[in-house]
Each structure stands twice: as C-alpha cells, then as structure tokens.
Amino acid sequence: MPEVEDLMPKLLSSEIKAEILILYHMNPGLIDTPEALARRIGRGQVEVTKDLEDLLILGILRKKPLGSNEVVFLDRDRDRDIQKLLKAHIESLGD
Amino acid sequence: MMDDRAKTGITELDNMLRGGFMRGDAVLLAGSAGMGKTTLGLEYIINGITKYRENGLYVTFEQLPSQIYRDSANFGWQLKKMEEEDTLRVICTSPNLLLEASDGEHLFDSFIDEVHPKRIVVDSLSHLAMFVPQNELRKEMYKFVMYLKTKHLSSLLLWESPGLMGQVQSITEEGISFLVDAILILKPVEIESSMRKALGILKLRGSDHDKRLTEYEITSEGFKLRKPFVEYEGIMSGSPRKILRVSEADLLKSGLIKRR
Ligand SMILES: Nc1ncnc2c1ncn2[C@@H]1O[C@H](COP(=O)(O)OP(=O)(O)OP(=O)(O)O)[C@@H](O)[C@H]1O
Ligand SMILES: [Mg+2]
Numbered sequence: 590m591p592e593v594e595d596l597m598p599k600l601l602s603s604e605i606k607a608e609i610l611i612l613y614h615m616n617p618g619l620i621d622t623p624e625a626l627a628r629r630i631g632r633g634q635v636e637v638t639k640d641l642e643d644l645l646i647l648g649i650l651r652k653k654p655l656g657s658n659e660v661v662f663l664d665r666d667r668d669r670d671i672q673k674l675l676k677a678h679i680e681s682l683g684d
Numbered sequence: 685m686m687d688d689r690a691k692t693g694i695t696e697l698d699n700m701l702r703g704g705f706m707r708g709d710a711v712l713l714a715g716s717a718g719m720g721k722t723t724l725g726l727e728y729i730i731n732g733i734t735k736y737r738e739n740g741l742y743v744t745f746e747q748l749p750s751q752i753y754r755d756s757a758n759f760g761w762q763l764k765k766m767e768e769e770d771t772l773r774v775i776c777t778s779p780n781l782l783l784e785a786s787d788g789e790h791l792f793d794s795f796i797d798e799v800h801p802k803r804i805v806v807d808s809l810s811h812l813a814m815f816v817p818q819n820e821l822r823k824e825m826y827k828f829v830m831y832l833k834t835k836h837l838s839s840l841l842l843w844e845s846p847g848l849m850g851q852v853q854s855i856t857e858e859g860i861s862f863l864v865d866a867i868l869i870l871k872p873v874e875i876e877s878s879m880r881k882a883l884g885i886l887k888l889r890g891s892d893h894d895k896r897l898t899e900y901e902i903t904s905e906g907f908k909l910r911k912p913f914v915e916y917e918g919i920m921s922g923s924p925r926k927i928l929r930v931s932e933a934d935l936l937k938s939g940l941i942k943r944r
Binding site: 615616617618619620621622625653655656658660 | 775778789
C-alpha cells in the first residue's frame with residue numbers, strides 16, 4: 590500500500606484521472622476497453638490510456654485480457670481501502 | 685428441493701405463467717420504447733434477491749448504472765446496498781465484448797464468481813444484436829444463450845421492437861424466437877383514443893400459460909397487472925365480449941419471426 594503522501598499527487602495530478610475515478614465511483618460495475626472509456630468521458634484515447642496507467646499502478650483499477658481486447662474494471666476492495674486512507678488523511682489535516 | 689419455476693415475484697404475472705418462468709430458461713421480453721422493459725427487468729432481479737434469495741446480474745449497454753441506481757431509488761429499490769451485500773452486480777459494458785470468441789474467459793465469469801447469481805437480465809439483447817453481422821446473428825445469439833444456460837442462469841433478455849407500435853418492421857431476417865424458451869411482449873393498446881399498456885405471453889415452452897392480453901400499469905411501486913383486455917367493439921355492438929389474445933401478427937410485427 591503506497592504512502593498517502595504519494596497517493597494524493599498521483600490521484601489529483603490530472604483532470605482526466607479525476608473524471609475516470611468519478612465515472613467508476615458512480616458506476617462500479619463498469620468494465621470496458623480503454624478506447625470505450627475514453628469515448629464515455631469524451632476524451633482522447635492516448636491521454637486516457639496514459640492516465641489509466643497511474644490508476645492501474647495504484648491498484649484502484651485493474652485490467653485483464655478478454656479475447657483480443659483488454660478490459661479495465663474497478664477493484665472494489667482496493668478502492669474502499671484507498672478511500673479510507675484518504676479520509677483519514679483529510680481528517681488528520683483538520684487537526 | 686428447489687422449485688422448478690423462477691418466480692417473477694409479481695403475483696398476477698406468476699399466475700399467468702402458472703407459477704413463474706421455467707428455471708434456467710431464456711426468456712425474451714419484447715416491447716417498444718418506454719413500455720417498461722427495464723422496470724420489469726429490475727423488478728425480476730430485485731424480487732429474486734429480496735423474496736427468493738436468488739442473486740442476480742443486471743447487464744446494461746445503453747444506460748449507465750448510475751442512471752439505473754437513480755431510477756430504481758424512485759421505486760424504493762436500493763441496488764447499491766444489494767451490491768455491497770454481494771447479492772447483485774449491475775454490469776455496464778460494450779456489447780462487442782460479450783461476443784468476443786475468447787476461448788477462455790467470458791466477461792461475466794468474474795461476476796458469477798463474486799455473487800453466484802441465479803438470474804440475469806440483459807438490457808438489451810436487441811442492442812447486442814446490432815453489433816453482429818446479419819449472417820452471424822443466429823450463431824452468435826445461440827452461443828450467448830447457451831453460455832447463460834451452462835451457467836444455470838434464468839435469463840430475461842430485453843428486446844426493443846419498434847414493430848409493436850403497429851408498424852411492420854422485421855428486426856432480423858431469421859428471427860430469434862426459436863432460440864428462446866419463452867416470449868413476453870409489452871405493447872400499447874389504443875382504446876377510445878387513450879393509450880393503455882398490455883402484457884401478453886406469446887410462448888412458454890413446456891408449460892401452459894394465460895393466452896390473454898392483460899392490462900398493466902407502471903406505478904411508483906413498480907409493475908402492476910390489471911384485468912385482461914376485452915374487445916371494445918364487441919361491447920359497443922352488443923355482441924358477446926371477446927377476449928383479446930396475443931397473435932402471430934404480434935410476433936410478425938415484433939420481427940421475432942419471419943414472414944413465410
Ligand atoms: N417512479 C416511477 N413511477 C411511475 N412510473 C414510472 C416511474 N419510473 C418510470 N415510470 C414509467 O415507466 C416508463 C419507462 O419505463 P422503462 O424505462 O422501464 O421502459 P423501457 O421499455 O425500458 O424504455 P426504453 O425504451 O427507454 O428502454 C416511463 O415512461 C414512465 O411512464
Ligand atoms: Mg429500458
């Protein structure tokens with residue numbers, strides 16, 4: 590599990606990353622190709638693929654091969670853990 | 685022993701089906717836009733979970749799950765809670781990914797491992813069919829339905845059929861009615877210039893069923909079945925009431941069978 594200090598900048602480093610995360614939080618059962626995700630948020634495939642990498646490294650999203658495609662989906666447990674971590678971090682800032 | 689029927693949980697509909705759908709069967713629910721296909725599909729899944737402890741998958745292509753969560757909440761159905769309890773998954777994907785001839789894993793496999801569903805709704809099979817070349821439609825649909833059967837899922841496959849509005853339009857050359865074990869239709873009925881809604885069972889393999897077109901409404905609590913329709917001209921002319929029945933014409937109009 591990465592340190593929260595490393596996590597925050599990674600998560601907030603781009604608008605697209607935030608858009609992808611919001612899309613998955615609102616639709617946790619979304620499972621689709623990077624190209625389709627780009628279409629869904631109305632962004633270019635290249636930039637989306639790049640930002641997806643960071644989220645995959647963090648483990649919030651995962652990908653797996655499916656036939657000739659690759660599909661990206663939310664790791665619900667990991668996402669829950671990271672949300673807890675962030676919440677604790679934000680609360681500690683308030684102290 | 686497990687009941688051999690998968691009850692919809694809508695009492696009047698289960699009565700029309702003489703107990704429910706046959707377990708493990710593939711059921712087609714055809715209807716034109718806005719007739720309540722999604723609502724009935726959701727209710728089938730929700731009732732499975734809350735009344736019969738049968739977990740479910742709801743697969744959507746057209747609508748994002750967030751919209752389905754919102755609309756469901758208006759009916760008092762708490763889908764998010766069911767997902768947290770691992771009794772439900774609302775899956776959103778691109779149709780072509782379900783057709784991938786991936787010899788290994790199917791897209792649904794991981795969700796099946798997670799919630800061990802007994803029921804599945806696909807919203808909609810007609811949308812899936814749009815991604816298949818005409819000459820492969822039968823084969824691909826057959827493969828898909830067989831996959832659901834090997835997973836012992838009782839499936840409700842939604843089919844948007846503009847033809848049921850009255851206009852004759854064949855959706856497929858071959859038709860896919862032979863692939864499914866049962867067909868339900870939702871169609872508008874115009875009576876004295878008001879539009880009402882009718883549900884009919886066109887076929888139910890291996891079972892008797894109610895043959896009458898029955899009125900229904902969508903209320904804030906979901907699907908509500910009313911009385912079978914009677915033919916109004918019959919009443920006006922004083923001749924004996926004739927019960928409206930589902931006909932082969934309905935099937936033809938829906939594009940589910942082809943004209944010979
Ligand atoms: N909370 C509600 N209370 C009462 N009626 C509702 C409610 N929500 C939806 N409806 C009715 O249900 C209709 C739509 O139902 P639904 O979305 O299930 O139809 P559909 O056949 O799936 O439509 P589509 O072709 O858009 O997929 C609405 O037009 C409305 O009349
Ligand atoms: Mg719908």
